Amino acid sequence: MxxxxxxxxxxxxxxxxxxxxxxxxxxxxxxxxxxxKPRKTVAFTAKLNICDSYPTHRGILKFANILVNEGDGYSTDTGKFTCSLAGLYHFTLYMSTYGRAQCSILKNGQRVVSAYHTNLPNNCCQVASIGSVIELTKGDHVWVNLWGPTRHDIFATEDNDTVFVGFLLR
Incomplete structure (x- = not known):
C-alpha cells in the first residue's frame, strides 16, 4: 500500500x-x-553635550557625543539620521528634564511623535521619552526638533544623559 x-x-x-x-x-x-541572508546593521546612540543643555532655540537638537554609529547614519554636523538601507526603524528620545520641554521626532520634516513636558513641583528632575517605529526608504531623514516659544529644560550632566537612539528592525 x-x-x-x-x-x-x-x-x-x-x-x-x-x-x-x-x-x-x-x-x-x-x-x-x-x-x-546577511543583513547590514544600522544603529546609533548619540548623547547631548553638557554645554548644549537648556537650549533656547527652535529647530534641530544636535547630539554631539556619539556612542554608536554603525552604518554612519547619524551626523553630528546636521543632527539628522539619513537612511542608507530601507526598512522599519525604531527611534527613541530619552531626555532628562527639570521642567518645560517641547520636542518631536520628525521624518522628512513631518512630525511623527511629540512630547510636551511641563514644569514639575519642587523642581525635581525626571526622564521623559518618546519613540516610534518608522518605515524609511533610502535617503529619508529623521531628527529631533524643538518647538515652542521658551527655553527647553532639557539637560545633560555627568550623571544624567539625554540620548537619541535609532536602529534598523528589518
Missing amino acids: DFEPGCGDNNGNLKPEPKPTNSDPTEGGSGGPASP
Whole structure:
C-alpha cells in the first residue's frame, strides 16, 4: 500500500519526511538548508553635550557625543539620521528634564511623535521619552526638533544623559 511521507505504514512504522532541497545559492546553497541572508546593521546612540543643555532655540537638537554609529547614519554636523538601507526603524528620545520641554521626532520634516513636558513641583528632575517605529526608504531623514516659544529644560550632566537612539528592525 502507498502512504504519505511522515505517515505510518500498515505496520505502524513511520516513514521520515523527505528533506527539502533548495537550488537557490543565495538562500543557503544547493540542496542545503536555507540560511538567512546577511543583513547590514544600522544603529546609533548619540548623547547631548553638557554645554548644549537648556537650549533656547527652535529647530534641530544636535547630539554631539556619539556612542554608536554603525552604518554612519547619524551626523553630528546636521543632527539628522539619513537612511542608507530601507526598512522599519525604531527611534527613541530619552531626555532628562527639570521642567518645560517641547520636542518631536520628525521624518522628512513631518512630525511623527511629540512630547510636551511641563514644569514639575519642587523642581525635581525626571526622564521623559518618546519613540516610534518608522518605515524609511533610502535617503529619508529623521531628527529631533524643538518647538515652542521658551527655553527647553532639557539637560545633560555627568550623571544624567539625554540620548537619541535609532536602529534598523528589518
